[in-house]
Amino acid sequence: MKNLLCLSVICLFVLLWSGCSAADESTEDKNDDIEETEESNTNNVETDNQENKTDDGNNEESESKPNELTNEKAEEILLNLKQTFMVETTNDNIVINYDTVAELQQHFETVMSESLAERYLDGYFQKENENLKLLATEEPAWFQPEEDYSLEEENPTTYHLIQKQQSELHGNKEYTFTIKAREDTTWYVSNISSKDINQEFTEKDAIELVSEHLEGELGDNMALRFDRMEEGNYIIHVFENTETHTATYGWYEVNPETEEVTSMF
Structure with a gap:
C-alpha cells in the first residue's frame, strides 16, 4: 500500500514538472516571436526612411534640372x-x-x-x-x-x-x-x-565679271547671257541684239574659283 502511494506521488510530481517546462518553452517562443516582429518592423521603418530620402533626392535633382529645350x-x-x-x-x-x-x-x-x-x-x-x-x-x-x-x-x-x-x-x-x-x-x-559667309558664285556673278572685263567695249545693243557650264566653268555668250539681227560678239569662260575671265575665240 505504501509503495502504491509513493508511486502515485512520484507520477504527480513528474506531471507537474513537465507542465511547467512546457509553459516556460511556450513563453520563450512567444518572446522570440515578439522580438522578431519588433526587429522586422524596425527594419521596415529604416527601409522606408531610406527610400523616402532617395525619393526626396531625386525630386530635388529633378526640380533643379531644366527641361530639354525644344x-x-x-x-x-x-x-x-x-x-x-x-x-x-x-x-x-x-x-x-x-x-x-x-x-x-x-x-x-x-x-x-x-x-x-x-x-x-x-x-x-x-x-x-x-x-x-x-x-x-x-x-x-x-x-x-x-x-x-x-x-x-x-x-x-x-x-x-x-x-x-x-x-x-x-x-x-x-x-x-x-x-x-x-x-x-x-x-x-x-x-x-x-x-x-562667302556667297556662292552664281550665273549673275559670271555675267558681271565678263561685263567688267569688257568695260568700254559694249554698246547699247550688246547683251550678255549665261549659256552653259563646261568643266566647272561658266560660259557666257556676248552678242549684239538689234531689231533686224543678232550677231555674236564673243564667248567667254569664267572660272568661279579664281574669277578669271578668258575669251574662247
Whole structure:
C-alpha cells in the first residue's frame, strides 16, 4: 500500500514538472516571436526612411534640372526677345513706359543676359532731356522663324540656335543665338554672335565679271547671257541684239574659283 502511494506521488510530481517546462518553452517562443516582429518592423521603418530620402533626392535633382529645350520653345524665346526689345515709343521715338536706363535694362533682363541688355542699350537708346529715346537706326538682327536653322545642345543648360540670313542691310551672315537656363530653370538669351559667309558664285556673278572685263567695249545693243557650264566653268555668250539681227560678239569662260575671265575665240 505504501509503495502504491509513493508511486502515485512520484507520477504527480513528474506531471507537474513537465507542465511547467512546457509553459516556460511556450513563453520563450512567444518572446522570440515578439522580438522578431519588433526587429522586422524596425527594419521596415529604416527601409522606408531610406527610400523616402532617395525619393526626396531625386525630386530635388529633378526640380533643379531644366527641361530639354525644344525647337518650339527656342523659337518662342527668340521671338519674345524681339518683342521685349520693341518698346512702345512716341512719334519722336521717346520711350513711354520706362523713364530710366535702369528700368529699361531690368525689363530687358527678363529675357536676356545683362551683357546683351547693355549692348542693346548702348547701341540703340540714348538719354535726351530726361527721357529715353530710341535711336533712328537699323534694328538688330533677329531670328527669322520662316528660315531654316539648327538647334545644337552644348550641355543640358546651354543651347545654340544657328541660322544663316541674307539681307541688303546685314549682308550674308551666320547668326548664333545662345540660350541658357537660369538657376530657377527658366531660359534666357545669353548672347548673339555672327560671322560673314562667302556667297556662292552664281550665273549673275559670271555675267558681271565678263561685263567688267569688257568695260568700254559694249554698246547699247550688246547683251550678255549665261549659256552653259563646261568643266566647272561658266560660259557666257556676248552678242549684239538689234531689231533686224543678232550677231555674236564673243564667248567667254569664267572660272568661279579664281574669277578669271578668258575669251574662247
